[in-house]
Amino acid sequence: MGGWDLKIGEIKQSYVTDEEIWKALNQFFTHASTKMSYKYGLLKSLIENLYNINENLELMFNDVFYSFTKIYWNLVIHHNLWQSNSKNQISAIQKTLEDICLKYSIPKEWTFDKLPYSIQIETLDSIKKIGEKYVIGAFYSDTNSIFYEFNIKRGYLKFNRPVYKFLQKHQRTITYLTNYHLAKFLESNNKIPNINYLLGKVEVISKRDSLSKYLEILTKYDKEYCFYCGKVIKKEKRNKHVDHFIPWSFIQNDNLWNLVISCQKCNIQKRDNLAEEKFLDNLLLRNQDLSKEIEEENNNFFINYKEEKLIQLYQYSIYNGFSNIWSPNIS
Ligand SMILES: [Zn+2]
Incomplete structure (x- = not known):
């Protein structure tokens, strides 16, 4: 599918029906390249930030990638799950997280919430760079260029209005679907007892330890x-x-x-x-x-x-x- 090296993306078609959006989403779930788990993580992060948009339906990359970083820290470090479909090729995100973990001698069982704020920010900055490069454009292309427009330099994406409405209307179902596909991807690339083991973990992966x-x-x-x-x-x-x-x-x-x-x-x-x-x-x-x-x-x-x-x-x-x-x- 490609699209990963895009710096700017425009919405191909601003009027889209629910059927067209379902079609794009289905295509994404069934045909998207599954070399890495990133795009599921991005969709999860978009859903988590649905109500953090500004009045122009814009979402800042800082917010999106804060969720994204938290999700991946918890998957990679806390749960020790491999994020690529090849045993020989570690994903850039996994490598970055493991390096930070090593650099600060952070115990593997720590969740993202436990990290000192300064390390959270350093981690966010590194992961955001990778995400901007490999994930934003790829997800955009895989969903038929109708979900959002984006500008890497300006650090935001802007939802297509009908898509935003669609995500609000079907938020719960899309959350279930995304969790399911992420768990399924992880299941094929990790040794785990059963799929329910992972589904349970993925469902609460971004829940805070403490409020x-x-x-x-x-x-x-x-x-x-x-x-x-x-x-x-x-x-x-x-x-x-x-x-x-x-x-x-x-x-x-x-x-x-x-x-x-x-x-x-x-x-x-x-x-x-x-x-x-x-x-x-x-x-x-x-x-x-x-x-x-x-x-x-x-x-x-x-x-x-x-x-x-x-x-x-x-x-x-x-x-x-x-x-x-x-x-x-x-x-
Ligand atoms: Zn009461």
């Missing part, structure tokens, strides 16, 4: 009560949970504007469900306050946040099958 960083920020601004049931949360840390308002399994990201503090009981009861709509309204208000206070401290957490985005996300969650609406048991 304590967010707990700290939220505790500073929110009062000490549960976002859902409103009860005061007992002082002990284990009673205080950070909850993904839109379930993590859908959004696959930890945007601060989607995180709330909840008591243990609500967190456990809510699980993978959506909360009823009045909590969406409450969250929109909470975000108004939180973003104002955070702005003063020069924080980036709300940089691409828009109220419409959260409302859309809520609606698309339901559209994608999160139709079991939860409300707290207040008694």
